[in-house]
Amino acid sequence: MFNVDQCIGCQSCISACKNENQTPTGVNWRRVSQITEDVFLSLSCNHCDSPECFRVCPEKAYTKQRDGIVIINPNRCNGCMDCVAACPFGAPQFDYEQHKASKCTMCYTRLQNNLQPSCVEACPTDALKIVDFNQDLPVSVELTVAGFPDIVLTRPSTRFIPPQPRRRYRLNCLN
Amino acid sequence: MNTTYEVFRNVCPRNCYNSCAMLSYVRDGKLYKVAGDPQHGFTRGKLCSKGYAYLKYVYSPNRLRFPLRQYPRGSGKWEKISWNEALEQIAEKILELNKRYGSNLSLTYNNGSGNIGLLHQYASAAFFNSLGQHTKPVGNFCLAAGQDAFTYDFGQTLNPDPEQMGYAKLILLWGANPACTAIQQMKYINAARKAGAKLVVIDPLFTSTAAKADLYIQIRPGTDGLLALGLAKKLIENEDYDREFVENHIYGFEAFSRYLNNSDFSPSRLSTVTGITEEAFYELSQLLKEYKPCSSWIGYGFQRHSNSGQSIRAINALMALTGNIGKSGAGAYYLHLGQEAFPLKLANHNSSVQNRLVNINDFASSILSLQDPPVKFIWISGRNPLSQDQGLTAWRELLNQLELIVTVDLFMTKTAEHSDLVLPAASHFEEYDLNISYWHYWLALNEKALPAYYEAKSDLEIFRLLTRKLNKLSAGFSDFPAELSAEDWLASEITTQIKVSYGINSWQDLKNGPKKLQMEIPWSSCKFRTASGKFEIYSKLARKNNLPALPKYHPPQSSKHPFQVLSPQKNEFIHSQTKWLPRIIHDQASLVLINTNDAQTHNLRDDESVILYNDNGSLSKKVQITDSVPPGVLVVFQGGQEPINSLINESFCDMGKLKNHYNGNAFYDLFVSLKKGGDSAEAAWFFV
Numbered sequence A: 001m002f003n004v005d006q007c008i009g010c011q012s013c014i015s016a017c018k019n020e021n022q023t024p025t026g027v028n029w030r031r032v033s034q035i036t037e038d039v040f041l042s043l044s045c046n047h048c049d050s051p052e053c054f055r056v057c058p059e060k061a062y063t064k065q066r067d068g069i070v071i072i073n074p075n076r077c078n079g080c081m082d083c084v085a086a087c088p089f090g091a092p093q094f095d096y097e098q099h100k101a102s103k104c105t106m107c108y109t110r111l112q113n114n115l116q117p118s119c120v121e122a123c124p125t126d127a128l129k130i131v132d133f134n135q136d137l138p139v140s141v142e143l144t145v146a147g148f149p150d151i152v153l154t155r156p157s158t159r160f161i162p163p164q165p166r167r168r169y170r171l172n173c174l175n
Numbered sequence B: 001m002n003t004t005y006e007v008f009r010n011v012c013p014r015n016c017y018n019s020c021a022m023l024s025y026v027r028d029g030k031l032y033k034v035a036g037d038p039q040h041g042f043t044r045g046k047l048c049s050k051g052y053a054y055l056k057y058v059y060s061p062n063r064l065r066f067p068l069r070q071y072p073r074g075s076g077k078w079e080k081i082s083w084n085e086a087l088e089q090i091a092e093k094i095l096e097l098n099k100r101y102g103s104n105l106s107l108t109y110n111n112g113s114g115n116i117g118l119l120h121q122y123a124s125a126a127f128f129n130s131l132g133q134h135t136k137p138v139g140n141f142c143l144a145a146g147q148d149a150f151t152y153d154f155g156q157t158l159n160p161d162p163e164q165m166g167y168a169k170l171i172l173l174w175g176a177n178p179a180c181t182a183i184q185q186m187k188y189i190n191a192a193r194k195a196g197a198k199l200v201v202i203d204p205l206f207t208s209t210a211a212k213a214d215l216y217i218q219i220r221p222g223t224d225g226l227l228a229l230g231l232a233k234k235l236i237e238n239e240d241y242d243r244e245f246v247e248n249h250i251y252g253f254e255a256f257s258r259y260l261n262n263s264d265f266s267p268s269r270l271s272t273v274t275g276i277t278e279e280a281f282y283e284l285s286q287l288l289k290e291y292k293p294c295s296s297w298i299g300y301g302f303q304r305h306s307n308s309g310q311s312i313r314a315i316n317a318l319m320a321l322t323g324n325i326g327k328s329g330a331g332a333y334y335l336h337l338g339q340e341a342f343p344l345k346l347a348n349h350n351s352s353v354q355n356r357l358v359n360i361n362d363f364a365s366s367i368l369s370l371q372d373p374p375v376k377f378i379w380i381s382g383r384n385p386l387s388q389d390q391g392l393t394a395w396r397e398l399l400n401q402l403e404l405i406v407t408v409d410l411f412m413t414k415t416a417e418h419s420d421l422v423l424p425a426a427s428h429f430e431e432y433d434l435n436i437s438y439w440h441y442w443l444a445l446n447e448k449a450l451p452a453y454y455e456a457k458s459d460l461e462i463f464r465l466l467t468r469k470l471n472k473l474s475a476g477f478s479d480f481p482a483e484l485s486a487e488d489w490l491a492s493e494i495t496t497q498i499k500v501s502y503g504i505n506s507w508q509d510l511k512n513g514p515k516k517l518q519m520e521i522p523w524s525s526c527k528f529r530t531a532s533g534k535f536e537i538y539s540k541l542a543r544k545n546n547l548p549a550l551p552k553y554h555p556p557q558s559s560k561h562p563f564q565v566l567s568p569q570k571n572e573f574i575h576s577q578t579k580w581l582p583r584i585i586h587d588q589a590s591l592v593l594i595n596t597n598d599a600q601t602h603n604l605r606d607d608e609s610v611i612l613y614n615d616n617g618s619l620s621k622k623v624q625i626t627d628s629v630p631p632g633v634l635v636v637f638q639g640g641q642e643p644i645n646s647l648i649n650e651s652f653c654d655m656g657k658l659k660n661h662y663n664g665n666a667f668y669d670l671f672v673s674l675k676k677g678g679d680s681a682e683a684a685w686f687f688v
Ligand code: SF4
Pocket: A044, A045, A046, A047, A048, A050, A051, A052, A053, A054, A070, A086, A087, A088, A089, A090, A091, A092, A103, A154, A156
């Protein structure tokens, strides 16, 4: 779950992901984009219910695990970039040196050891969280927010808390 | 192959509010990853984006590996030399200068905030003191004005515990931007908000913290003092102040009320000067009345104006008369001087030597003015003055006068490029250190986690070697205790008092995790350290030092140039540091941020090149149009190929002398004009 209202765009999540997974330069499983002056979206793979990546991959490199996590097997990937083109969210990242796609694994090995994914652990505002859909979803949660690509096709597993209105006074005159 | 990691405790030594404790995972002498140290009660197992990218820093292909010599200076012709050769050249120069002038006054150093661990920060002070009389920089780049203001009001700079900010009901951030510069503090701010607190950001810039504020108030740079005094006046008029606190603990309340009554602090004047609407002013005064306790936090950028000391005193006064001092969730946050409780053996080595003092804030010009003997030798460490100092024209002249420039750094910085010798510095993973935050109350040990990176050495180690070399050539020349190792120095910092206040028996205890200072809420006893024992709105000491006794509003500087330039920190940078981290960082220092209206008036488009100029020179930047910047203000980030500080006039704050010898730097009183055109080829940077 991603709390848009809390995210400060600090990019700790990106850096922590790279520190953990040692992805090469240019391969950023998690990315933070600035939607408006004050709204940031931190996104990686949404581990969708109907993953397009999985559907299009000719080598069947993708699997959707029983826990919902979508995984790519690098040994099977032939570098055709079909998944890169198919995913509406830009999640699969292409490593031009290795000629292979890779993406967020939801740090499943960490999850197995009862650790949070590294982006979640790093986030200083708790904007990123893992939540159990059957239990602790807050009421204000939304399926999508402004700036997030269309969810109809793949039905992402990411949930959002939208930004709340705030009071702002800009300078009153220009001289 | 070995598959388990050894885990070491390290501390990020960047000049940063957070001083995060980190765990480093090492296998076969190689760093595999870093993590936050969950045992650190303030940072609680998190780092920032720079912190998590440390692997790239330690193993950056740009990192310096060996001592280098450049001849001729500035030519870019570098030659790898041995430590022995480097030290010999340095020692011979020092001895020759000593012979020529009959003293060491022609030697100086310039040490910055590149690594704020105790053993790094003060190593050069100790070494140069060991030579006896020399030319010594004193002063404080960034924290001078505020320390004086706090001293006049409270008698001492004492930070409330930042963890207590979580209990505030109202948080006022005056030019502080924790979402960028103190991300660990966001936890406590968010906790307070969750419990119903209001977050108010008062800042000329719409920062990423402002974006999260319940109330954002944009203000003209340098006018916060007027706002604070206006609020004080309104609260006093409506009798919405804390009577008990005022009667018992404030000195000079009547004089202050009189001053407020007799000067124009009307909402309409406030609005004209600060740019804040009467509605916003009213809303803020209501919050101050209704929401208690209130924490105020004065950001460091706030001080970089000519009137900043007064403005800080005005905010302190506002906190005092609302009774927001000495209580959980209340207080005026600014700076924690935790180091002062330590003996600081390095900083104080031979500290009785009568040195020739120069103002670090005016370093190059001050040195140039010295004769008899002139300064001929400089040792630069943990600093990149050719990017960061003001008065860069003077620096250029100074470089020509110097016979030997030695720079110690991890990277080939702008300053290193203009040095004769560059010595490779160790990263904090490669040496012991002890870190005390200037914000929170935690003490943490930095362990030696990695073997030396090629031939890189810590500052301390370099001075040990240099001392041996000097004393070999001229017995007894330096009394730097070269026999003491980093561990010995650590041990000497842990006095009985430190053991008690941090609940440890030795520095080795910190291997088990960081420790927090045991303390009561600062000023909860209301025993202030001023002459009157009260919070002094009226300060006789200030008057004695030729300052107004009361916090007064002085208009900020103005200029014939229409734009004021602010150069705040970015999340990805600290000063000019970390530009070496390539993966997530773009060169933001090449941009100038400009308001939409101003861009229209000047007919500018995004990405267009413009020239910023004033009497000190000119440089070119790329336009980025944004409403996060108010009209009349430009934002340029620090560092880069054409550092913005090259346009800064030497201009000073109103305070600083009391605690730091000299007044602080008014970096933000920088005014420029702007015209279309230019590219980096036309840069003002004319070193050859
Ligand atoms: S976000 Fe993209 S890569 Fe991830 S599961 Fe959905 S479609 Fe596949």
